[in-house]
Amino acid sequence: MLSIRNLSATVDATRILNGVDLQINAGEVHAIMGPNGAGKSTLGQVLAGRDGYTVTDDVTYDGADLLVLTPEARAAAGLFLAFQYPVEIPGVGNMYFLRTAVNAVRLARGLPEYGAVDFLALAKEHMARLDMDPSLLSRSVNAGFSGGEKKRNEILQMSMLEPRLAILDETDSGLDIDALRVVAEGVQALRSPDRAILIITHYPRLLGYVVPDQVHVLSGGRIVRSGNSGLALELEAEGYGPTFAGQSGGATSPSIPLDAVPTP
């Protein structure tokens, strides 16, 4: 489904990605781990269509060149990025935003748009599953939301936009145990043979709920190691440090113990 070959990305003359190779097939869940500064978030942003990066070499999605598409065309084609830091947009109502997004994507996919009443019912159903306060619909997008509310709002968007390739950028950061479980269930519910999920994370905890088919270590802008789900636990025990020290500026960051997980 997604094929990345020798992807490099540069911003302001700083090379952040330096030859990433990654193949994700439909039905698979991949995890990318790695120290701070390794380029994990950049990978997600580049795939979603963030400008400002000079990107070289090819990324195909469903066999077509992904990098020539606008961000909205990528969304219509089924790509979704859950942001590490969801953007606050004061003045734009969450409900209006969600409906505009879902209908835009449905229109592009040749599906009928939702009317206001049907959409509200559907949104509330999804929110109930994510244990979200329905009043968040009438607030501005992410404005004044707690960390956990923002992350749930990302998962709400993901579940309503029905992507075929979902990229979760540190969606598990800043969540308490209950929120993590709810978010994990939301991700797990999306899992299906025709969909793929790429989880960018620091912690193996989410991977306990959504067990990946493959785990990759990104360091110094490259994938330096790949393995099965057991690799996540191995990294948890050993850290990135001993294996990869010296390979990237960010690799000095030691392993992060579970009890350091910040709570909202």
Place this chain on the structure above:
Amino acid sequence: MTTPSLLERLVPPEPLRGGNRSSSDSNARARAWLETNGLPNARDEAWKYTPLGDILSATFDAASEPTPGSIDVATLDALAGDHGGTRLVFINGLFAPALSRDRQITPELVCHNTTPSSTDPVGVIDPPSPPVADRTRYDGFQALNQLASHDGAVILVEADTRVTEPIHVVYLSVPGHTPVVSHPRTLLHASANSEVTLIETYAGIAGPALTNAVTTIVVEPGAAVTHYKIQAEGAGAVHLAHTSIRQAAGSKVRSCSFALGADIARNAVDVVLGGNGANVELEGLYLPIATQRHDSVITVEHAASKCMSRQRFKGVIDDHARGSFSGRIIVQPGTTATDAAQTNRSLLLKPTAEADTRPWLEIFADDVKCTHGATVGRLDSEALFYLRTRGIAERDARTMLIGAFIDEMTEAISQPTLRSQLDAAIATKRSSGTPKNDALGADAADNGPAISPLGAST
């Protein structure tokens, strides 16, 4: 050009003014002022951002006397809206009784046209004696309005009267073959503890027109005035407006201005908080596109203690347009517990758009809380990207973000009919995108503002 000829050219001959108006003293004062000072020129700080050359040529191109014009009710409603209550309509500076509507005339409320022959009901038709020495707060256009005005609206609210429906005053420019000029005057006198809403709409058909408006709002102790000014003049129009607000103790004023139309528009508001505990909120939204120029020139004078003032102005500036905000706060000596705040936020939608912002604080007292802040920015690229990653097309995402910026101002309109009318007018204006005369815009921007020799001759 000498100033006598300036007067001869701009001011209609005396007989038009009618007979025994109590304003003859004011006329003499205005005439003397104009003879001495002339019209504003490039050295006047208060006119720094406004393209005076174009305004002066429009002033001299226009006939000095009102040109009758007509319009049907449907067009009037489309241009100015209908807010249910009393509506006084003026076309090209002349009262249009057939289009006007008196709905609320009671002994407590007087709304009528002031014709040259009508007598001034309570002697407040003339604004307070202008601070003649201060060119930043009184100018030749106000003097010209005093001398050349024909009809205008007078609204007198008796003490302790609560007027529930808004009073709507509409000034339309309907240009014909020749440029039209109007010098409308509006007076609102809110007596003690009264409450009233005034909506002023300036609109028109496209074509060469000059509107030089003066509005005076006198607010007695404890009275509350809500004032909306909608500037939706037609393309080709020049709009100059000066609103003086004089507030007594414990009075409250909320005055909101919305600039949509005209080629060049300058909206000046001058507030004097003259009694303790007076409170004023001034808001403004300007949305210039193409080569439009929208300027706001605000003065708030704290002349008494425990007064509060708020200025909140926002601009969305597109294409080659320019928008400016000058916000002046004066705190007079001897006052205490002053609370003044001012913000100006501008959104530039194109690299060719220009925003100017100028706070101007003159604080002569110690017990003052005064804040001001200004931002000029572009659409938030993070927010734009976020929306687009959710499948929302770039154009729609931009519209959403611009709408959010604007809605903050329109949401504060308490009059529902006005809010929906404005929302629709803004949506129409914004969705029209870059107007057809964009090529013209590029030319004009290259030429830069022209200052006429007349402007510098005084």
